[in-house]
Amino acid sequence: MVATLPAGEAHTATGLFLLPWAVVLLVLTLAALRTTGVLLAAFVTTTINLSVLTAGAFVQSTALIRVGSVLGFLTAALGLYGAFAGLVNGTWGRHLIPTYPDPGKRLEPLARNKARPTSVTSSAGEQSMAAELFT
Numbered sequence: 001m002v003a004t005l006p007a008g009e010a011h012t013a014t015g016l017f018l019l020p021w022a023v024v025l026l027v028l029t030l031a032a033l034r035t036t037g038v039l040l041a042a043f044v045t046t047t048i049n050l051s052v053l054t055a056g057a058f059v060q061s062t063a064l065i066r067v068g069s070v071l072g073f074l075t076a077a078l079g080l081y082g083a084f085a086g087l088v089n090g091t092w093g094r095h096l097i098p099t100y101p102d103p104g105k106r107l108e109p110l111a112r113n114k115a116r117p118t119s120v121t122s123s124a125g126e127q128s129m130a131a132e133l134f135t
Contacts, residue, residue: 011057011058011060012057012058014057015054015055015057015058018050018053018054018057019054021050022047022050022051022054025043025046025047025050026047028043028047029043029044029046029047036082036099036100036101037099037100037101038078038081038082038085038099038100039082039099041078042075042078042079042082045071045074045075045078046075048071049068049071049072049074049075050068052064052067052068052071053065053068053069053072056068081097082099084097085097085098085099086099
């Protein structure tokens with residue numbers, strides 16, 4: 001199939017491939033508004049990254065493709081930081097690496113004073129709420 005694609009239309013095919021991913025990431029970015037700042041930042045940069053790469057593919061702009069590539073490195077750095085924070089915070093059972101903000105404290109009002117089981121991976125807000133409810 002690739003061999004039959006005219007060379008002059010490869011940029012359109014690339015743009016059509018990237019466009020649905022940019023739209024999916026926009027929806028995921030909207031869903032990430034209720035999570036941590038690190039995850040939201042990763043989704044925002046990924047959405048911008050794919051949008052710029054899509055535009056660069058459609059208009060055949062090497063400048064846009066280079067900007068999109070640089071944004072890809074920023075996205076990767078935010079993803080690595082988020083993964084590191086999740087691993088360290090989950091292992092230690094508290095938020096040592098900031099994720100801006102602590103999701104447990106921010107979501108605490110939504111719990112309506114219902115006890116939830118806490119574990120080693122529970123956030124600081126969840127653990128403090130459980131401690132207040134059970135004492």
